[in-house]
Amino acid sequence: MNGVEGFMYPNEVELVWSILIVLYPYITGLVAGAFILASLERVFRVEAVKPTYRLALLTALSFLLVAPLPLQLHLGHPERSPEMYFTPHSTSAMAMFGYVYLWYLMAVLVFEIWLDYRREIVLLWQSSRGLKRWIYWIMTLGSSNISERSLHIDERVGWIVTLVGIPSAFLLHGYVGFIFGSIKANPWWSSPMMPVVFIFSAMVSGIACVMVLYMAVTKLRRKKIDMRCVDTIAMYLFYTFIIDFSLEMLDLVHRIYEADESFRSLNFMVHTKLYFSHIVIQIFLGTLAPLVLLAVTQVTTLPEAARKRCYALAGTLTLIGIFAMRWNVVIGGQLFSKSFAGYTSYKVSLVTREGLLVSIALILLPLGILWVLVKLLPPWPEETGPHAAAAD
Amino acid sequence: MKITRRHLLILLPAAAAAWESVLAGTPESSPNYRLTEHWWSMLIDIPKCIGCGNCVSACAAENNVPEGHFRTWVERYHVKDWDLTDPEIISPDGGKEGFPEAQDEGGKYFFVPKLCNQCADSPCTQVCPVGATFVTPDGAVLIDQTYCLGCAYCVQACPYGCRYIHPEKKVADKCTLCYHRITKGLTTACCEACPTGARQLVDLKNPKDPIHEFLRTHSVQILKPQMATGAKVFYNGLDGAVR
Numbered sequence: 001m002n003g004v005e006g007f008m009y010p011n012e013v014e015l016v017w018s019i020l021i022v023l024y025p026y027i028t029g030l031v032a033g034a035f036i037l038a039s040l041e042r043v044f045r046v047e048a049v050k051p052t053y054r055l056a057l058l059t060a061l062s063f064l065l066v067a068p069l070p071l072q073l074h075l076g077h078p079e080r081s082p083e084m085y086f087t088p089h090s091t092s093a094m095a096m097f098g099y100v101y102l103w104y105l106m107a108v109l110v111f112e113i114w115l116d117y118r119r120e121i122v123l124l125w126q127s128s129r130g131l132k133r134w135i136y137w138i139m140t141l142g143s144s145n146i147s148e149r150s151l152h153i154d155e156r157v158g159w160i161v162t163l164v165g166i167p168s169a170f171l172l173h174g175y176v177g178f179i180f181g182s183i184k185a186n187p188w189w190s191s192p193m194m195p196v197v198f199i200f201s202a203m204v205s206g207i208a209c210v211m212v213l214y215m216a217v218t219k220l221r222r223k224k225i226d227m228r229c230v231d232t233i234a235m236y237l238f239y240t241f242i243i244d245f246s247l248e249m250l251d252l253v254h255r256i257y258e259a260d261e262s263f264r265s266l267n268f269m270v271h272t273k274l275y276f277s278h279i280v281i282q283i284f285l286g287t288l289a290p291l292v293l294l295a296v297t298q299v300t301t302l303p304e305a306a307r308k309r310c311y312a313l314a315g316t317l318t319l320i321g322i323f324a325m326r327w328n329v330v331i332g333g334q335l336f337s338k339s340f341a342g343y344t345s346y347k348v349s350l351v352t353r354e355g356l357l358v359s360i361a362l363i364l365l366p367l368g369i370l371w372v373l374v375k376l377l378p379p380w381p382e383e384t385g386p387h388a389a390a391a392d
Numbered sequence: 393m394k395i396t397r398r399h400l401l402i403l404l405p406a407a408a409a410a411w412e413s414v415l416a417g418t419p420e421s422s423p424n425y426r427l428t429e430h431w432w433s434m435l436i437d438i439p440k441c442i443g444c445g446n447c448v449s450a451c452a453a454e455n456n457v458p459e460g461h462f463r464t465w466v467e468r469y470h471v472k473d474w475d476l477t478d479p480e481i482i483s484p485d486g487g488k489e490g491f492p493e494a495q496d497e498g499g500k501y502f503f504v505p506k507l508c509n510q511c512a513d514s515p516c517t518q519v520c521p522v523g524a525t526f527v528t529p530d531g532a533v534l535i536d537q538t539y540c541l542g543c544a545y546c547v548q549a550c551p552y553g554c555r556y557i558h559p560e561k562k563v564a565d566k567c568t569l570c571y572h573r574i575t576k577g578l579t580t581a582c583c584e585a586c587p588t589g590a591r592q593l594v595d596l597k598n599p600k601d602p603i604h605e606f607l608r609t610h611s612v613q614i615l616k617p618q619m620a621t622g623a624k625v626f627y628n629g630l631d632g633a634v635r
Contacts, residue, residue: 007483008553009553010461010462010483010486011462011554011555012553013460014460016547016548016557017544017548074543075542075543076541076543076544076561076562077562077563078541080522080539083522083539083541084522084541087522087523091519092520092521092522092523094543094545095522097521179545182519183515183519183548184515185515185550186548261477334548337553341479
């Protein structure tokens, strides 16, 4: 049979979860991570990361808007997906995704962004003309009071929303981990560590994403990169990454030492079908290499230009590594038979509904949304003052 | 008998209703069937299975099972000696056309028919996000295909590989224990086609069912008991190598 080695139960030969389901945890991870980075400034008062605060929020929103699309495209009957809201099955881990998603989107992200930008939105509405004026008018939601007292209330409420947002971000991605970790039929997934590993890997990918985006966009805008900010983000990325890597290694060591009935099968898979994506891409290129780069910036005093290169490279490798991690979880978990007696293969198609082109489009779409959001709601501190708004 | 206008007036609406039923494929109702009086399962008597594949063909024909997917299939095990962890397993086309002749390489050969285990604590129904798959009061695990999203979460959750996504309907599909037959007093297509009686439909709630005597006098096992799924397909003579 097609790409089968050994014995697979006959219904297992074709993978039912494709690259789109790889994108789903990858994208939600970026959302959760970007939000947690934003909360560093808001809740934990890490002033150094302020230049990325709004960019992180807008990044989180852009990716969150796209997060359900891979799921929708994957469903056999996407038109029935509203049933998950109307008639959710209480024992299903997946059923709650709709609610967690909506909660996070509306009660946390959109609300926080609106509160944070409310003053600018009102000023931009007053100073704009034509279509833009209409758009800003809608965005004011009928609230044009920007008195000092009202802004003070916004600040307090925003702080509370961020505070609520942190556990919500953990919930969003920990929950995605639970979707996989709670499947007892699949030993590659079934682990109580899964939600925790997912949360930390989400933080790693989100922080790396915002760091790389900030550096790239600042360069495109021909502005000076705030090195204090990037140094601080890199430091947080480094420490979060160490925790993430330790957890993953703990899981790995535990599996190797315990060597239960599935071990031979999983071990074989890691050494053959998943060797490139797991050992080469995820562990060496996507984890150890960025960790070494980040460690060098932490323990030595490199010149600014070298640090920038290190951060850009480390961030990009991290994003590739976390994508590989999602790939290895989702695809890897379906490559072996639940009989532990054989292996199948997965070949990404190119132009089908669940193919490579659609996946690339889905990964680029949030960047397009982010571009629009940045145009509408400039996240740069120097462009959001009242004078800048009046001059727009 | 002469058909009068009066007869015609009575017969025509009845014929129209019947024709509509035929067109809609409405299943025949079974008014005397009481859900709560049954708890269906199956007994697989491994020493009796000869690997003919009749059950697989009958199932495919009865249930329009799409090519390349299986509601039931037969595996042939070859356990060479003492190493139960490394058996040679084959199931060419689900065993539908039987098996190639076994070579005399020592050890033992035997056949294991597989199907949905109609688990009482089924992980597949647990994970369905909309409850489209469910355990009926008479013990069958079914799917409402008009409600299923086709997310395939249940396919991932089944430890036995019994579910698949129907390539045309784009929804989950699996063995229904021929629910359309057993609720009318018939047996399943696979049981009916088995020439040796290796597969027996059993009703655990029926005190007269011979299964009770069989269970008392034989060592039976279920597949993957460590999964705690409440599997209800019982295997007589199950070898430790079977997974």
